[in-house]
Amino acid sequence: MKTLSGTDLSVQIGALRLKNPLIAASGCFGYGVEYAEAVDLSTLGGVAVKGLFLKEREGHPPERIVETPSGMLNAIGLQGIGVHRFIREKLPELRQLRATVIVNICGSTLDEYVELARILSDAEGVAALELNISCPNIKEGGITFGCSLHGTFDVVSAVKKVTPLPVIPKLTPNVTDVASFARASEEAGADAVSLVNTFLAMAIDVETRRPKLSNIVGGLSGPAIRPIAVRMVYECRRAVKIPVIGMGGIASARDMLEFIIAGATAVQVGTANFVDPFIWGKLLAGVTDYVRRHNIARISDLVGTIDTTSREKQWISS
Ligand SMILES: Cc1cc2nc3c(=O)[nH]c(=O)nc-3n(C[C@H](O)[C@H](O)[C@H](O)COP(=O)(O)O)c2cc1C
DSSP states (O other): OBOTTSOBOOEEETTEEESSSEEEOTTSSTTSGGGTTTSOGGGSSEEEEEEEOSSOBOOOOSOOEEEETTEEEEOOOOOBOHHHHIIIIIHHHHHHTTOOEEEEEOOSSHHHHHHHHHHHHTSTTOOEEEEEOOOTTOSSSTHHHHTOHHHHHHHHHHHHHHOSSOEEEEOOSOSSOHHHHHHHHHHTTOSOEEEOOOEEEOOEETTTTEESSTTSOEEEESGGGHHHHHHHHHHHHHHOSSOEEEESSOOSHHHHHHHHHHTEEEEEEOTHHHHOTTHHHHHHHHHHHHHHHTTOSBGGGGTTOOOOHHHHHHHHHO
16 A cells, blocks of 8 residues: 555565554553544554453452563553453454454463464454463463474464464564574464564562562563564564564654564554554654655565675674
8 A cells, every 4th residue: 555655655464464564562552442532543554452361351460560761561461351352342343443453362271372263263353363472471371382482383383273364473582592483483384473572570679679560570661672672573584484573662763664674574562652642653654754765665675674794794804
């Protein structure tokens, strides 16, 4: 789809065409409908909704959020309304708002992921499934798949068998070699990978000597993690042929472009949305301005165009 300026911002994620590369990150945009007064959801490339289990969950007790330098620490514990209420109460409105809906699914067992995928494949208005195998602040399921190459392979291939929807495993950065997890996902048939989820972290109140979060540990997000996330996207892009969806601390069009140049076909924006719910128009305007200034006809032409040649030579000779 071309914008008024003639720039093609559309990108391809498996069989899914997004009108632009900008996706609201799961857990930072509710179920999308809550933001409809601030943002025209149909102008976004996609909306990744809050992680859903089969059943409703209360999540962790407070404190669940702590501010940190250039970041945010959360241990919400995947509070959510469950898949059936989502389909009844949120999906019809999302359809009406013409949102491209990516449903983030979480399971305590492999069977739960499969069951969720089956149910959502029959629901009208779901564009893709993002497999949350990377939430660092719950004990059961999820991350145990995401921290094991076999677990990642098994959950992706099991879900692929039961759904025609594009399947996007969301990778954890809390591993030594994230690219090997992207490779395991690709071998299992994933249509794309998204990364990063939050970094396992903690903060302590030194007066009371108590952890600031009720869950003791939580997930770090926001600008503090961006350079690490960019590096991980770069590594994954070199390791796989499927599209990489990048995120971690994006707060401006420049940040978004950094991920795209490193190798992200699309990006997600999470924490910045809490700071500025009107950020979306600014990001789109900034990217449009950049591609126009650089005479780039299609945003997809920019993906992975980082030029490391002279840097590699410098590094070898020094
Ligand atoms: C409050 C909060 C809740 C989140 N909930 C989810 C979730 O339900 N599922 C998921 O896959 N990621 C979840 N995430 C992770 C984000 O989607 C994103 O991967 C991460 O925050 C890094 O991006 P950012 O720095 O732009 O926020 C959550 C993050 C935050 C801050």
